[in-house]
Amino acid sequence: MSLTARELLHKVADDAGLTYQTVARRINRMMRKGSGLIESVQKIAVEQNLKPDRYRIDPVKIVSETEKILREDYTQTLMISAVLGQMVEARGKERFPSPAFFAFTEILSRITDARRDTKSETSIEIEDSTTRIIELMTTLVSVLCEWSEQGVVGISHDCPDSLRDIARAIFRKTKLLQGGLWTCISCGNIVDAKETRALMCHECDTQLSGSRSIEDRFESLGGRVRKGYGRSSEE
Numbered sequence: 028m029s030l031t032a033r034e035l036l037h038k039v040a041d042d043a044g045l046t047y048q049t050v051a052r053r054i055n056r057m058m059r060k061g062s063g064l065i066e067s068v069q070k071i072a073v074e075q076n077l078k079p080d081r082y083r084i085d086p087v088k089i090v091s092e093t094e095k096i097l098r099e100d101y102t103q104t105l106m107i108s109a110v111l112g113q114m115v116e117a118r119g120k121e122r123f124p125s126p127a128f129f130a131f132t133e134i135l136s137r138i139t140d141a142r143r144d145t146k147s148e149t150s151i152e153i154e155d156s157t158t159r160i161i162e163l164m165t166t167l168v169s170v171l172c173e174w175s176e177q178g179v180v181g182i183s184h185d186c187p188d189s190l191r192d193i194a195r196a197i198f199r200k201t202k203l204l205q206g207g208l209w210t211c212i213s214c215g216n217i218v219d220a221k222e223t224r225a226l227m228c229h230e231c232d233t234q235l236s237g238s239r240s241i242e243d244r245f246e247s248l249g250g251r252v253r254k255g256y257g258r259s260s261e262e
């Protein structure tokens with residue numbers, strides 16, 4: 028079974044003898060009209076006389092793999108979070124979609140046992156893990172949420188019960204953002220999206236600005252319930 032949208036599209040393209048680009052363009056169009064990712068891929072499979080059941084994505088496995096990567100090493104997780112935080116604020120092609128970022132922070136807030144620097148990843152390894160997380164998160168939101176031209180419009184009926192909480196949080200935060208409101212990644216308060224700094228509300232940003240390090244930023248990701256990420260066994 029495929030784990031990311033890219034893998035799934037490659038599989039159906041290969042099996043149907045179509046190019047990846049042709050399939051990708053069609054899927055994009057279908058999804059803008061409100062068809063789900065899996066649904067769209069399966070429609071193409073049927074058209075091409077392929078068995079639709081062979082084209083699935085298991086969101087539970089996506090979450091497990093993401094958790095596994097984020098537990099590997101604290102420094103690596105820090106770097107990934109920092110990169111995604113910058114990308115969600117970026118403009119244009121580099122931009123990481125906010126629903127995918129919300130999915131990331133939800134999963135991150137469930138992780139409590141990352142090891143502290145047991146090995147040092149090379150920058151290439153960290154970059155590979157970041158790319159993998161980006162693909163996993165964009166795929167996850169396309170499976171868990173219902174989409175239309177306006178973006179996320181609800182929770183997908185394919186969403187398994189165990190992931191409904193995540194889907195609901197993504198939907199709620201995305202809705203707020205569409206209305207011009209941002210959920211501070213540090214305290215969880217809802218603030219005007221125009222007034223945020225580094226994904227935080229003004230107060231949290233001011234508090235941290237004296238000691239703005241990548242760790243401070245990272246410690247704030249994942250919401251107010253979590254304190255001392257990854258340190259539970261050491262302190």
Ligand SMILES: [Zn+2]
Pocket residue numbers: 211212213214215216227228229230231232
């Ligand atoms: Zn705040």
